[in-house]
Amino acid sequence: MKTKKTAYPYLLWMLLFTIVPICMVVYYAFTDANGNFTFDTFVSAADYSQVFLYSLWVALISTFICLVLAYPLSFMISRCDERKQSMIIMFIMVPMWMNFLLRIYAWVQILQNYGPLDTLLNFIGIDVTLIGNSGATILGMVYEFLPFMILPIHTVMSKIDNSLIEAAQDLGASKFYVFKNVVFPLSVPGIISGITMVFVPTASTFLVAQYLGGTQFMIGDVIERVFQSDHHTGSAIALVLMVVILGFLVFMNKFGDEEAVGV
Amino acid sequence: MKKLSQKIYFGFIMAFLYLPLIYLIAYSFNDGKTSVWKGFTFKWYVALFHDSQIMQSLYNSLLVAFLASLFATILGTLAAIGIYNFKGGYRTVVQTVSNVPIINPEIVTGVSLMLLFTMTGTWLNFEMGFVTVLLAHIGFCTPYVILNVTPRLKRMDSSIYEAALDLGCSPVKAFFKVVLPEIMPGIFSGMLISFTYSLDDFVITYFTRGSKFQTLPIQIYTMTHQRINPKANALSALLFVTILLVLILINIRGDKDAEKSRA
Numbered sequence: 001m002k003t004k005k006t007a008y009p010y011l012l013w014m015l016l017f018t019i020v021p022i023c024m025v026v027y028y029a030f031t032d033a034n035g036n037f038t039f040d041t042f043v044s045a046a047d048y049s050q051v052f053l054y055s056l057w058v059a060l061i062s063t064f065i066c067l068v069l070a071y072p073l074s075f076m077i078s079r080c081d082e083r084k085q086s087m088i089i090m091f092i093m094v095p096m097w098m099n100f101l102l103r104i105y106a107w108v109q110i111l112q113n114y115g116p117l118d119t120l121l122n123f124i125g126i127d128v129t130l131i132g133n134s135g136a137t138i139l140g141m142v143y144e145f146l147p148f149m150i151l152p153i154h155t156v157m158s159k160i161d162n163s164l165i166e167a168a169q170d171l172g173a174s175k176f177y178v179f180k181n182v183v184f185p186l187s188v189p190g191i192i193s194g195i196t197m198v199f200v201p202t203a204s205t206f207l208v209a210q211y212l213g214g215t216q217f218m219i220g221d222v223i224e225r226v227f228q229s230d231h232h233t234g235s236a237i238a239l240v241l242m243v244v245i246l247g248f249l250v251f252m253n254k255f256g257d258e259e260a261v262g263v
Numbered sequence: 264m265k266k267l268s269q270k271i272y273f274g275f276i277m278a279f280l281y282l283p284l285i286y287l288i289a290y291s292f293n294d295g296k297t298s299v300w301k302g303f304t305f306k307w308y309v310a311l312f313h314d315s316q317i318m319q320s321l322y323n324s325l326l327v328a329f330l331a332s333l334f335a336t337i338l339g340t341l342a343a344i345g346i347y348n349f350k351g352g353y354r355t356v357v358q359t360v361s362n363v364p365i366i367n368p369e370i371v372t373g374v375s376l377m378l379l380f381t382m383t384g385t386w387l388n389f390e391m392g393f394v395t396v397l398l399a400h401i402g403f404c405t406p407y408v409i410l411n412v413t414p415r416l417k418r419m420d421s422s423i424y425e426a427a428l429d430l431g432c433s434p435v436k437a438f439f440k441v442v443l444p445e446i447m448p449g450i451f452s453g454m455l456i457s458f459t460y461s462l463d464d465f466v467i468t469y470f471t472r473g474s475k476f477q478t479l480p481i482q483i484y485t486m487t488h489q490r491i492n493p494k495a496n497a498l499s500a501l502l503f504v505t506i507l508l509v510l511i512l513i514n515i516r517g518d519k520d521a522e523k524s525r526a
Contacts, residue, residue, distance in 0.1 A: 007345020021375035106283035204368030
């Protein structure tokens with residue numbers, strides 16, 4: 001029990017399958033096909049800066065929509081009795097267990113031209129294309145990652161003691177005041193982890209935009225495409241993505257720590 | 264959830280989560296390939312079970328998930344015990360590196376492993392396939408095992424283990440008789456999470472599978488990419504029913520355990 005040796009196989013494992021692969025991404029990002037040091041990979045990677053910003057934008061909007069949808073729902077669930085809560089949470093998790101490609105494929109079928117929604121809208125005289133645009137991509141993202149927002153917020157909300165809210169009300173606080181000064185501050189850690197859990201996979205996801213967004217690809221799709229022909233530029237894009245995501249996580253962590261003081 | 268407005272909102276979110284899946288399942292019984300209803304049929308299910316490629320990829324997925332969760336559980340449990348005995352800063356570094364596969368965008372993990380496997384493949388003369396997929400899966404499963412086992416170790420009273428040693432137990436025997444039963448629930452949930460994550464993984468498998476090896480999510484991708492395939496609907500229906508049954512069973516068992524501990 002006092003031994004450290006049992007961890008050694010895993011240390012070796014991490015060296016081989018975590019550290020070395022990341023070093024290889026860095027190495028490829030800074031070399032050309034002949035193995036010479038270069039920054040040209042980043043120059044060619046800059047061609048995709050539009051796609052990169054677009055991905056961050058889609059992630060931002062999707063995260064915001066998830067937060068707006070999930071917050072009141074999580075609060076409502078957290079005020080139910082315990083048995084009902086675990087039941088509802090289970091039903092929120094069931095779709096998450098389906099393979100993400102099948103869930104996106106479901107939306108392809110619903111949104112496609114001459115599909116159910118398109119037919120319905122045509123019938124009442126609205127003629128719009130539902131699929132192949134950023135709206136469809138964002139819808140897919142929200143559908144995909146909404147549970148990741150609900151679960152952490154619900155977890156912190158279910159820990160808020162009802163008597164705390166009642167005490168504030170007894171002391172004459174208005175509904176808005178109770179929310180602003182009691183419920184919201186206590187739920188901040190859940191919001192932070194919810195934002196992280198939705199933003200990170202949305203920004204870096206791969207295929208959702210190919211299924212729903214038409215020709216408007218996201219950065220994950222670009223990395224895959226570029227890697228098919230050019231490992232060096234592909235690595236440069238992957239490296240930038242990794243650094244941006246890590247920066248975002250560090251920022252959220254700091255922000256969370258400061259906000260969580262006294263909670 | 265007492266007010267009508269709350270019930271309506273809850274119903275709206277549930278409809279949003281479930282209607283796409285219900286639509287997907289309903290159209291697995293449609294005797295046509297478009298969204299026009301052409302009558303009831305089971306033919307897509309028959310076709311699904313006669314598709315040897317799909318059946319082979321299901322078998323591959325189960326095999327990889329079984330082996331990956333088994334190896335990840337052994338590697339991760341041993342690692343958790345070892346890391347638990349590390350001191351201060353060293354432990355923080357090891358834990359951080361261990362969490363890299365969880366934090367890093369999946370696509371970056373995928374391409375970094377692809378770089379590793381293609382390079383070592385040219386040196387050692389092998390091609391990506393079953394083994395590289397298995398290695399990649401063990402890699403992203405092990406951190407989850409560690410995250411599940413470590414809290415159990417922290418909660419354990421180490422004096423029980425010392426008592427066993429004082430009473431003449433060998434360290435190995437004391438481990439199996441005292442430590443293992445204490446941390447077993449953590450090991451078990453780590454293994455379960457590993458199994459489901461491995462079974463469901465698309466992105467990392469996509470980059471490490473080479474050209475021939477197929478898992479079920481890869482097969483789903485081939486089936487649904489840029490076309491509608493009712494066999495994918497039939498597959499969704501079967502997966503959905505399986506997931507629902509498993510989760511309900513787990514929930515019922517959980518309720519029974521809770522009642523037992525209350526009694």
